Amino acid sequence: MHQRSKKRLSSDKAVAGFLLSEMMISTLIFASISLGLLMGFTALERNYSASSDFALNHADQMRISDYLALDLRRALALQAARNDTTIFIPNYYDASGNPQTPALDGNGGVYYGAAGSSVSIHYYLSGGTIYRQQNNGTPIALAVNVQDFIFDITDQGKVVSTRITFNPTFTSGRASADATAATAFYNVTLLRNTRTDNHVGVY
Amino acid sequence: MRAPAAGTRASILVWTVLTIAILSMLGAEVLRVVSIKHQNALQTATWQEALLAAESGIDLGIIELRKSLYPMPNHAWEGWNNTPADGVVSYGLSTIANAGLAGTPMTVEANVDAPNALIDPSNGWQYYRIRTVGTMPITGPARVTDNKQDSRLRKLSLRWERFTNGVLTPHALNDAPQVCRRAEAIVKPVSSFAQAAMSVGTMDLTNQNIVIDSYDSRDPNKSTNSLYDVTKRQGNGDIATDGNLIEAGNAHIYGDVATNSGTVSGVANITGIERTDFYQEPIPVGAPSWTAINGTVSSVTDTTTLNASATKGSSISRYELSTIALSGNKTLTLAGNVDGSRTYIEIYVTGDISVTGTSQIVLQEGVTATVYFAGNIDVSGNGILNTNNQPSDLQLYGIQPAPNASPHVSLGGNGQIVAAVYAPDHDVSINGGGTSGHVFGSVVGKTITMTGVTNLHYDEALGATGIINNYKIVSWFEDNR
Numbered sequence: 001m002h003q004r005s006k007k008r009l010s011s012d013k014a015v016a017g018f019l020l021s022e023m024m025i026s027t028l029i030f031a032s033i034s035l036g037l038l039m040g041f042t043a044l045e046r047n048y049s050a051s052s053d054f055a056l057n058h059a060d061q062m063r064i065s066d067y068l069a070l071d072l073r074r075a076l077a078l079q080a081a082r083n084d085t086t087i088f089i090p091n092y093y094d095a096s097g098n099p100q101t102p103a104l105d106g107n108g109g110v111y112y113g114a115a116g117s118s119v120s121i122h123y124y125l126s127g128g129t130i131y132r133q134q135n136n137g138t139p140i141a142l143a144v145n146v147q148d149f150i151f152d153i154t155d156q157g158k159v160v161s162t163r164i165t166f167n168p169t170f171t172s173g174r175a176s177a178d179a180t181a182a183t184a185f186y187n188v189t190l191l192r193n194t195r196t197d198n199h200v201g202v203y
Numbered sequence: 204m205r206a207p208a209a210g211t212r213a214s215i216l217v218w219t220v221l222t223i224a225i226l227s228m229l230g231a232e233v234l235r236v237v238s239i240k241h242q243n244a245l246q247t248a249t250w251q252e253a254l255l256a257a258e259s260g261i262d263l264g265i266i267e268l269r270k271s272l273y274p275m276p277n278h279a280w281e282g283w284n285n286t287p288a289d290g291v292v293s294y295g296l297s298t299i300a301n302a303g304l305a306g307t308p309m310t311v312e313a314n315v316d317a318p319n320a321l322i323d324p325s326n327g328w329q330y331y332r333i334r335t336v337g338t339m340p341i342t343g344p345a346r347v348t349d350n351k352q353d354s355r356l357r358k359l360s361l362r363w364e365r366f367t368n369g370v371l372t373p374h375a376l377n378d379a380p381q382v383c384r385r386a387e388a389i390v391k392p393v394s395s396f397a398q399a400a401m402s403v404g405t406m407d408l409t410n411q412n413i414v415i416d417s418y419d420s421r422d423p424n425k426s427t428n429s430l431y432d433v434t435k436r437q438g439n440g441d442i443a444t445d446g447n448l449i450e451a452g453n454a455h456i457y458g459d460v461a462t463n464s465g466t467v468s469g470v471a472n473i474t475g476i477e478r479t480d481f482y483q484e485p486i487p488v489g490a491p492s493w494t495a496i497n498g499t500v501s502s503v504t505d506t507t508t509l510n511a512s513a514t515k516g517s518s519i520s521r522y523e524l525s526t527i528a529l530s531g532n533k534t535l536t537l538a539g540n541v542d543g544s545r546t547y548i549e550i551y552v553t554g555d556i557s558v559t560g561t562s563q564i565v566l567q568e569g570v571t572a573t574v575y576f577a578g579n580i581d582v583s584g585n586g587i588l589n590t591n592n593q594p595s596d597l598q599l600y601g602i603q604p605a606p607n608a609s610p611h612v613s614l615g616g617n618g619q620i621v622a623a624v625y626a627p628d629h630d631v632s633i634n635g636g637g638t639s640g641h642v643f644g645s646v647v648g649k650t651i652t653m654t655g656v657t658n659l660h661y662d663e664a665l666g667a668t669g670i671i672n673n674y675k676i677v678s679w680f681e682d683n684r
Contacts, residue, residue, distance in 0.1 A: 037222065041225075041229075044226070044229050045229075047233075048229060048232065048233050048236075051233060051236065051237060052236050055236060055237065055239075055240035056240075058240065058244070059240060059243055059244075059348075059350060059353070062243075062244070062247050063350070063352055063353055063356065066247065066250075066251075066356055066357075067356055070356070070681060070683065073679065073681065074679060074680045074681055089680070090678065090680050092387075092680050092682070093684075097684065099387070099682060101318060101320055102318070102320065102321060102332065102389055102678060103320050103321075104320070104321060104322075104323055104330065106325075108391060108677065109677055109678075110321075110330070110389045110391075110677050110678035112680075140352060140355075141352075142352055192388075192676060192679030193676075193677070193678055193679050193680075
């Protein structure tokens with residue numbers, strides 16, 4: 001009897017569960033690891049998101065800055081207002097897209113195509129996106145998440161400083177104010193062309 | 204405690220592998236995004252550098268054009284190909300490899316030509332077209348960016364060369380991606396008389412409360428009968444110095460004032476701007492190299508008449524004199540046609556010009572005189588009479604002297620002086636007629652001193668005449684097809 005009882009006890013022990021303390025400890029370890037993993041994944045996701053946003057914004061900033069600089073460098077005239085500007089550039093290409101022969105205007109200036117003609121490039125902000133529209137063509141979105149863009153004309157109208165402010169994308173509640181502030185992108189361009197300023201209200 | 208069952212151990216392995224896989228995928232995605240953006244930033248930087256290369260080509264073209272203005276031998280266009288294209292002058296600069304700082308593999312190509320359409324019919328001045336391509340190799344893989352607007356803007360040559368139908372030689376990619384930027388600039392000649400007064404060194408207007416302004420003898424709205432009219436005063440009476448000091452003498456200046464990092468003292472009023480970033484190296488004037496001259500007169504010491512001709516540059520109205528020395532009541536007449544029609548005369552004085560007492564040099568009506576002088580000029584009293592009252596009709600050019608020589612120009616005594624003086628190697632002093640002293644024209648000197656001059660009126664028409672002193676960009680366009 002004693003032997004049989006002992007054997008059954010041994011058999012029960014073989015199929016018995018963990019002790020409560022074992023369960024608690026293992027649960028604690030599992031929870032700790034899971035929490036760590038969760039935090040790690042969350043941090044990674046946030047990091048990825050921040051890096052991606054930063055890279056995206058930076059690419060947008062470079063793009064809009066370079067587009068503006070390209071057009072400003074060859075500008076004949078400029079109508080600048082907050083979030084809306086029109087740049088007039090020489091009518092360099094003919095209808096086939098080939099360069100035209102320059103001609104003198106009789107006042108020390110040079111023009112391409114018909115005298116007094118130019119190509120207008122319109123930059124404007126709409127819904128946080130900066131668009132570029134050439135003449136009456138289809139507007140092209142160049143940068144998103146833009147707060148505003150402004151121009152400052154200096155040095156007798158020969159130098160244009162551009163400031164483009166992008167909305168903050170890193171919005172963590174624990175981040176510093178500097179980290180969550182809007183990003184301003186500056187660009188200073190020397191206007192190469194002799195200004196014609198034959199358009200109303202230009203600088 | 205018992206060891207975990209075999210199934211439990213496998214579960215942990217799966218979890219571990221899964222975790223590592225997820226982390227790896229996340230890391231790979233981050234790496235992909237970052238590498239694309241890094242590549243984009245790198246391509247952007249290269250694209251910017253390519254513009255520097257293209258603009259360097261424009262600078263190189265302007266440098267050669269400026270060199271061509273110097274007296275011979277000026278070594279202009281050495282190393283450039285001179286292959287006329289489209290029937291016009293054309294200079295080509297083939298690839299300059301490794302042109303960037305520290306041997307950056309930047310290449311520059313340039314072409315300078317002179318299209319007939321760019322000849323100013325009013326004075327025959329040739330404008331030049333400079334076309335350049337700057338090229339930079341792109342490091343890293345030949346991969347486009349993930350935003351097509353970047354591609355539309357920068358147009359990288361990853362597989363094929365962009366410019367295959369231009370003036371400049373197409374580039375072979377040779378499996379190496381690159382970025383090319385092409386720019387076209389038109390440069391115009393700048394007159395030696397582009398300002399009311401310009402000195403290499405100090406400019407001293409003395410304490411005469413001088414008024415400096417401008418008019419335009421070509422424009423009836425800016426002059427009356429081609430003469431200065433104070434009621435039509437213009438604001439282009441610019442004065443400048445390559446030095447660092449302008450003693451303005453309480454001047455009222457209707458124009459800009461510029462020094463080379465210097466100061467301007469005694470300015471009562473400036474309508475334009477005051478700058479300190481002025482720099483302009485005046486082109487020295489070489490001795491004329493005429494192949495034929497009128498040899499009937501070799502010097503002038505007595506009353507003499509030199510005849511002008513209706514043909515500009517004609518040998519019969521070109522004189523080479525050893526000196527002009529007039530005293531007493533002697534007169535040198537530069538004679539034109541009786542009807543006052545336009546005639547031209549050129550005089551090269553290898554020595555000094557001296558007009559003293561009541562003697563006089565008389566420029567008759569209709570005559571345009573260009574006088575080159577190698578020595579000094581001393582003109583006193585009413586020593587020069589410009590009958591036309593047009594400063595462009597009497598242009599005085601000081602020849603570049605021998606090293607260490609310090610020649611001078613002294614014009615004075617008249618109530619009015621009507622002339623354009625370009626003598627960047629001469630100390631120039633103009634002595635006006637006291638309170639009524641007026642100078643009409645333009646003055647360029649090594650130093651400039653004005654005494655007794657109360658008014659300097661710059662004729663803007665001078666800006667389209669005279670010898671060419673520089674070239675400036677009037678049109679710039681980046682061809683980003």
